[in-house]
Amino acid sequence: MLTKPFEIPGKQLKAAGLNLNNQIHYQLSPDELVDDALMNHQGRLNDTGALVISTGRFTGRSPRDKFVVKDAVTAATIDWGNFNNPIEEFYFDRILEDVRNYLNSRKELWVRDAYACAAPEYRLNIRVVNELPWMNLFAHHLFLRPSEEELEHFEPDWHILSAPSLELDPVRCGTRQGNTTVVSFKHKMILIAGSAYTGEIKKGVFSILNYLLPQTRGVLSMHCAANKGKKGDTALFFGLSGTGKTTLSTDPDRKLIGDDEHGWDDNGVFNFEGGCYAKCIGLSAEKEPEIYRAVRKGALVENVSFFPGTNRINFDDASVTENTRVAYPIDFVENSVPEGTGGIPRNLFFLTCDAYGVLPPIARLSREQALYYFISGYTAKVAGTETGVTEPKATFSACFGAPFLPLHPARYATMLGDRIAQHGVKVWMVNTGWTGGAYGTGSRMKLADSRAMIRAALNGSLDNVIYHKDPVFGLMIPGTCPGVDPNVLNPSQTWQHPEAYDAQAQNLAAQFIKNFESYETIVAAAVTAAGPKR
Incomplete structure (x- = not known):
């Protein structure tokens, strides 16, 4: 101050x-800026003292x-x-x-x-x-x-x-x-x-x-969150909007380095930013307590609505936009890293919200698979989030951030692959989307299960369990995970009709393969071969 x-x-x-x-x-x-906004009738305070504003015609980039x-x-x-x-x-x-x-x-x-x-x-x-x-x-x-x-x-x-x-x-x-x-x-x-x-x-x-x-x-710039454990071990969380990047990196048991943008040099990682810009649709004290507590005096909340007759935010209301947001300095997160830096990452997590319901909730990736899925940058939109979307729609955004990459995606992927190989980094895919069926039939992965699986990967509990290979996507799926029902781990076993799962898996695999065609001539053959099979 x-x-x-x-x-x-x-x-x-x-x-x-x-x-x-x-x-x-x-x-x-911040106090003076809030006062100026209120004096100019550009917002109002909610019941916790945060400034609530509307961004008008545009509620996204x-x-x-x-x-x-x-x-x-x-x-x-x-x-x-x-x-x-x-x-x-x-x-x-x-x-x-x-x-x-x-x-x-x-x-x-x-x-x-x-x-x-x-x-x-x-x-x-x-x-x-x-x-x-x-x-x-x-x-x-x-x-x-x-x-x-x-x-x-x-x-x-x-x-x-x-x-x-x-x-x-x-x-x-x-x-x-x-x-x-x-x-x-x-x-x-x-x-x-x-x-x-x-x-x-x-x-x-x-x-x-x-x-x-x-x-x-020579610095790898990344669209990812970062945190570190009590022993100083750093983890990165890549993912597009809505996959849980901010939610899963803001962990009460680990210190938050940053929730969105980082660089990786020979010494470790560093935050580009001084704050967080978290999605707050569906925000609750029970599921995301750290972010919920950050909605307080000084915070800036965008495009939310209030419960009628009150100044209490209805975080479940998406009538303005699904992309409701709250911005706050990183020190609003009690368990954060003031200096904004961490050591060489030991674990990378690729977060995807798979609305098709066929990707495993967690899987271990080889270096070649890591490059394939990093370049692919997959998540899926669900019905109702955009006009005309009536069923799950695959979204491929190279390096989990294509709109922000001025250089060719292969440039960033090569740098990431070199670092994975040099430091022996473990890479995981985590599906925060659907299980037991696609969107509309299955159910959303429980946040508690996603946290438990990430915790197990970080503390080494998944190092010595038995894995089996997914026949379509080639991903190595752990047979057990502490705190998680074993039946949840294998997506094919969560569907009521196996033939429906097979058809949906083949559908998504075909979309991966088609999307990757433009990269086949610029990556090693082993990377292309690490993708799904039909």
């Missing part, structure tokens, strides 16, 4: 194109509207296509002009200096300029916070200019529609217009680090 006011970095802001004719609120405390400037810096290095949409530099100049003019026209702006990367040698200084105070609160929570001494000599490496109320002219600016997020590695800027979804700020910086660290510093 800062104890003295700091001089607004006027010359630096002018260099970024801001005229300083408006009132600049620099480096305000818009990958099709995220662009990277294609220039001499990026032309030959970015993996163009899919999520890496190119935009010409002259369009960036127009967007920058429009964003600057818009911000300069505001009566007030909120400016924050922060940084990414807990390891000092990789630190990236960031200056965030916000139109809205609660978005500046988000930046306070999610990025790392400089000390008073560091602020006195702060020089930004990158600028983020956020103008959520600005609608761009798509024809003039070369965008798909009026909203966009644009990254320029030449200008070292992220421009955000037309969207108030805070995740655009967070994931913009993540994309930068995913480009810079592997290429220039």
Whole structure:
């Protein structure tokens, strides 16, 4: 917490194109930012003192509207296509002009200096300029916070200019529609217009680090959570949204390093961030006590609703979005690692929410299987989460984070494979999805069972049990696990009709095989062979 006011970095802001004719609120405390949001009628407090806001039209990221400037810096290095949409530099100049003019026209702006990367040698200084105070609160929570001494000599490496109320002219600016997020590695800027979804700020910086660290510093950047045990052993949890990454890494028996973004160098892992951005749909004190307790004074809660006539949040209500979120500093988690670092990981967990109900609740992977399933990045959406989705739908997101990867997925996979081999890391797949049938027929894996299986993997209880090989996916499934009904461990035995299981397993296997076809020519034959069989 800062104890003295700091001089607004006027010359630096002018260099970024801001005229300083408006009132600049620099480096305000969370309490001051909450007060500003309430005074501007931009949110309300819930019964525990958290600020509850609406992000408006956008309640999630818009990958099709995220662009990277294609220039001499990026032309030959970015993996163009899919999520890496190119935009010409002259369009960036127009967007920058429009964003600057818009911000300069505001009566007030909120400016924050922060940084990414807990390891000092990789630190990236960031200056965030916000139109809205609660978005500046988000930046306070999610990025790392400089000390008073560091602020006195702060020089930004990158600028983020956020103008959520600005609608761009798509024809003039070369965008798909009026909203966009644009990254320029030449200008070292992220421009955000037309969207108030805070995740655009967070994931913009993540994309930068995913480009810079592997290429220039030899650091593997990862979309994963990390924690460490009482003996200092580090574990990583990879997974897409909704697979339990934050929930399972926030463990009362282990210290949380971070819940979403990390780097891995020769010394170990380090958090990119200074806070957590947890999904809170269905949140309860019984299932996720640490996250539930973090919804308190200072926290920022997005797109939830209240029980009628109260200021008590109804966490089960998805009428606004399934993607309800809460942002808070990592020290809101009592059992966290203040320095944000850990040693070389001993265990990696690939989390998947398999709505087809055919993947085992836990399985041990070989190095080749680890690379196959890492590149595949599988989870499944369930009926009802998107318009037109009436049955389980497979989602493959390379390296469990394709929208944030500027380089080819093989680059990250090669680095991970080298580290697995060098350090003898154990790799596990954990299905947090369905068992006994697909979504609509079976039931969701019990959180208590998932925790018990991960605990057993971490403490070595699964090292000497008997395993059997799944005939379709080739995964090694333990026959027993402390605290878990043995019948749950083998998915084929949980289905009432074996022939229905076989058909569903073949269906999912075929989707894996088709998705991996584009990678077969760039990975070793042994990696392709480690995938499912039909």
